[in-house]
Amino acid sequence: MSSKVTLFCQIAIIFSLFSSCGILSESADPLNQNKDHEEKYGEFAGNAIKNAERDRESFMDLIGGNSPQFKDNIIWNVALDKISFMPLQSSDQMSGVITTEWYQIGDDLNNRIKLVVYVKSNSIEDASLDVKVFKEVFDGTKWNASKQNSDLAVKIKQSILDTAQELYIANEMS
Numbered sequence: 032m033s034s035k036v037t038l039f040c041q042i043a044i045i046f047s048l049f050s051s052c053g054i055l056s057e058s059a060d061p062l063n064q065n066k067d068h069e070e071k072y073g074e075f076a077g078n079a080i081k082n083a084e085r086d087r088e089s090f091m092d093l094i095g096g097n098s099p100q101f102k103d104n105i106i107w108n109v110a111l112d113k114i115s116f117m118p119l120q121s122s123d124q125m126s127g128v129i130t131t132e133w134y135q136i137g138d139d140l141n142n143r144i145k146l147v148v149y150v151k152s153n154s155i156e157d158a159s160l161d162v163k164v165f166k167e168v169f170d171g172t173k174w175n176a177s178k179q180n181s182d183l184a185v186k187i188k189q190s191i192l193d194t195a196q197e198l199y200i201a202n203e204m205s
Contacts, residue, residue, distance in 0.1 A: 105202075106160060109195045110148050113187065117146065127151060133167065141169045144180065146187070155195045162188040 107124055117131040127150035133143045149161040162184040166177040 104153075105195050105199055106153060106155060106191065107150050109198065110150060110160070110191050113191050113194065114146055114148065142177075143167050143169075143174070144183075148187075148191075155192060155199055157188075157192065160188055160191060162191075 104124070107127070107129075110129055111122065114129065114131055117134045120130040120132045122129045129146075129148040129150070131146045133145050135143045143166070145165045145167075147163040147165070149163075150159065151161065152159040164180040164184040164187070166180050167174040168177045169175075
C-alpha cells in the first residue's frame, strides 16, 4: 500500500511541476492568431495585412447605413472616385486637398491637364467644394501654361456634388 501512496505522491509532484512550467497547461494562442501582424509575417506583409483590414473596415463604415463616417466623408470620397482615372499626386483629407498628376487625355499628346480639388466642408452645397483645372500645351520643346479651363472645372464640381447628393439621399432612405 505504501508503494501505491509513494507512486501516487510522485506522480502528483511531477504533474504539479509540469503544470507550473506550462508544459501541461493550455496554450493561450497555439496558432499565434493574437500575435501582431508584423511579428507574425514580417514588417512588409504585416503592414499590408493591417492596411487591408483597415480599408475593409472603412469601406464597410462607408456603406454601412447612417454612420457618421459616411456623412462626414461623402464629398471627399465622391471626389476621389470621380477623378480616380487620373494618377494622384497627393490627397490629404485633413486639409481637404486632392491634387492629380499631369494627365494627357486620349491621343492628344500636346495637351495635358492637372486637377486640384478643395473640399472645404462636409455639407453638400456649392460653397463646400472648389475645383481648379490647369492646362499646359506642348510647343515642341517645352510645356507652356495655358488658360485655366473653368467650364471643365464647373462640370467636375457639379458632377461631384450631384453624385454626393444622390448617395446621401440613398443612404438616408436605407
